[in-house]
Amino acid sequence: MRRKPLRLSIKTNLIVFFTAFNTGLLLLLYLVGANWYNENQRGQMDAFLHTETSGIVSAISTFMGHEYIGASGLADPFQDPDFSRYLAAFLSQRLNSPAMYNTTLMIADANDRLISVSNRALNLDPRSLTDNRARIHDRKRLENGAELFSVEYDRLDYRVLQTSLKLEGRVIASVRLACLLDPLIKSSVEFMLLTCLFILFSLIINTASGIFLVTRILSPIRDMNTVMNSITEKNLNSRLELLPGNDEVSTLAGTFNHTLDRIEKAYRSQEQLVSDLSHQLRTPLTSMRGAVELGMQKARSVEDYQAILEDNLVGIDRITGLVNTMLTLAKLDGHIESLRYESCDLVKLLEETIGELAPLWEEKAIGFKYRYRFYRNHRIEEFEAENTIAPVVPSFVTDLFIIEVDTLRFKQAIINLLDNAYKHTPREGLISIELYREVTGEARFFRFVIANSGIPIPAADLPQLFTPFYQGVRPLDGTEEGARGFGLGLSICRRIIEMHKGKIRAFNPVSGGAAFEIILPVKQTDAATELA
Numbered sequence: 001m002r003r004k005p006l007r008l009s010i011k012t013n014l015i016v017f018f019t020a021f022n023t024g025l026l027l028l029l030y031l032v033g034a035n036w037y038n039e040n041q042r043g044q045m046d047a048f049l050h051t052e053t054s055g056i057v058s059a060i061s062t063f064m065g066h067e068y069i070g071a072s073g074l075a076d077p078f079q080d081p082d083f084s085r086y087l088a089a090f091l092s093q094r095l096n097s098p099a100m101y102n103t104t105l106m107i108a109d110a111n112d113r114l115i116s117v118s119n120r121a122l123n124l125d126p127r128s129l130t131d132n133r134a135r136i137h138d139r140k141r142l143e144n145g146a147e148l149f150s151v152e153y154d155r156l157d158y159r160v161l162q163t164s165l166k167l168e169g170r171v172i173a174s175v176r177l178a179c180l181l182d183p184l185i186k187s188s189v190e191f192m193l194l195t196c197l198f199i200l201f202s203l204i205i206n207t208a209s210g211i212f213l214v215t216r217i218l219s220p221i222r223d224m225n226t227v228m229n230s231i232t233e234k235n236l237n238s239r240l241e242l243l244p245g246n247d248e249v250s251t252l253a254g255t256f257n258h259t260l261d262r263i264e265k266a267y268r269s270q271e272q273l274v275s276d277l278s279h280q281l282r283t284p285l286t287s288m289r290g291a292v293e294l295g296m297q298k299a300r301s302v303e304d305y306q307a308i309l310e311d312n313l314v315g316i317d318r319i320t321g322l323v324n325t326m327l328t329l330a331k332l333d334g335h336i337e338s339l340r341y342e343s344c345d346l347v348k349l350l351e352e353t354i355g356e357l358a359p360l361w362e363e364k365a366i367g368f369k370y371r372y373r374f375y376r377n378h379r380i381e382e383f384e385a386e387n388t389i390a391p392v393v394p395s396f397v398t399d400l401f402i403i404e405v406d407t408l409r410f411k412q413a414i415i416n417l418l419d420n421a422y423k424h425t426p427r428e429g430l431i432s433i434e435l436y437r438e439v440t441g442e443a444r445f446f447r448f449v450i451a452n453s454g455i456p457i458p459a460a461d462l463p464q465l466f467t468p469f470y471q472g473v474r475p476l477d478g479t480e481e482g483a484r485g486f487g488l489g490l491s492i493c494r495r496i497i498e499m500h501k502g503k504i505r506a507f508n509p510v511s512g513g514a515a516f517e518i519i520l521p522v523k524q525t526d527a528a529t530e531l532a
Helices: 010-063 081-096 182-230 248-296 302-333 346-356 358-364 395-399 407-424 489-499
Strands: 103-109 114-118 135-141 147-153 156-167 170-180 342-345 367-376 379-386 402-405 430-440 443-452 503-507 514-521
Touching (some): 010 081, 010 103, 010 147, 010 156, 010 170, 010 182, 156 182, 182 248, 248 302, 342 407, 346 358, 346 407, 358 407, 367 395, 402 407, 407 430, 407 443, 407 489, 407 514, 489 503, 489 514
Antiparallel strands (some): 103 114, 103 170, 156 170, 342 402, 367 379, 430 443, 443 514, 503 514
């Protein structure tokens, strides 16, 4: 069985990353600092050796000037008693003068015979410079033939500067000035120890600070998790506390609250839907059961049984219609079906739909009035027609009302609105169809109004008209209660219009009756067709 990889929590990952990043950064700074410190110390020692050696060579060269040469009658100045006394006094003075480093001075003649050595406290054996056991490294050439190098001899390290002593262009001696490297090494070790202690202390402080900061940052998320886990169907109204500010955590809390609002709304809608559906099914099922039980109480004629079966068939058809309508509404609410946009001639679509429902209008002798308003030639124009189901509309008018919609779905919404208008329009009444193409600043939209001459909608019913199963004013078509609709047509209309990014509302015109208005935005492809 394959083991799942270990996944650390966000808090642990952040702390580990924070600590590792700081550790790496401090180690990098430590390496850079240690290297800089060592180079700086070595540079100071080399500069000291160079300065001291230059002074020594200058002093000896001055003494060995022309005014002293031959004064004692000796060809070799190193055999001159005056030079020997001068050199002894110079070395004594040098030993007693303060210096940055303890040094050993060695002077050898041209044949590399040692003439003088000062400050043997460094334990530098002159043979260390020529002995095969000595390890000479880190050589560095300087100007005037001088040379810097390090010597490791008898487990001690020295830094040596060697230069030549010339007289009249002839090398007569060599001067070597050496410093013991132990103080430099000890200083570097002390620096590294102090730096390590500082890094360790910094890591402890940074880790503790990281744990504190990460815990504080993630504390609202932990509280959010607690609240989210406590939410059930019994307390869907619980919400997360919104923190002050506009950071990511506050945005996340607001998103969670918005999601909870939608979940609660969907859950309540589902509860209401199930309740309404059970109520709607209970009436026809009870009626059908009662008719069957009544028919079984005693023997009846064939005609009676046929009447019972016909009534039950009507009830079954009603239940089937209810279920199909519910499925349509569920698909629209659940976004199961996507819209298939296409160019649609709205005037022609209205003409076809109204023509298909002609038997309804003829049954109640309902008349139609059309009013299309648009902007043309820099002025508002209108087309009007009445007392006809299919008016002759000029082509330039129909061209102005080409929209991008899902034709089948939009036609379904129009049918529902026309059916609603039919039910609430009195005999020999009037249905008005109004189309407007309007431009307000940068906004372009269509307004589509279907009004009827029936009784106005009660003010109390207006906010509830688009609620599923809501049935307000009783229709004026004379239908019985059992033959009425389910109260889902307007809900389906609203969902279809909202899917088209539009709006729908019901209102009572000043002239009387009731009306429904649809507002649809003009899509980008339509906006290219500007009115002249």
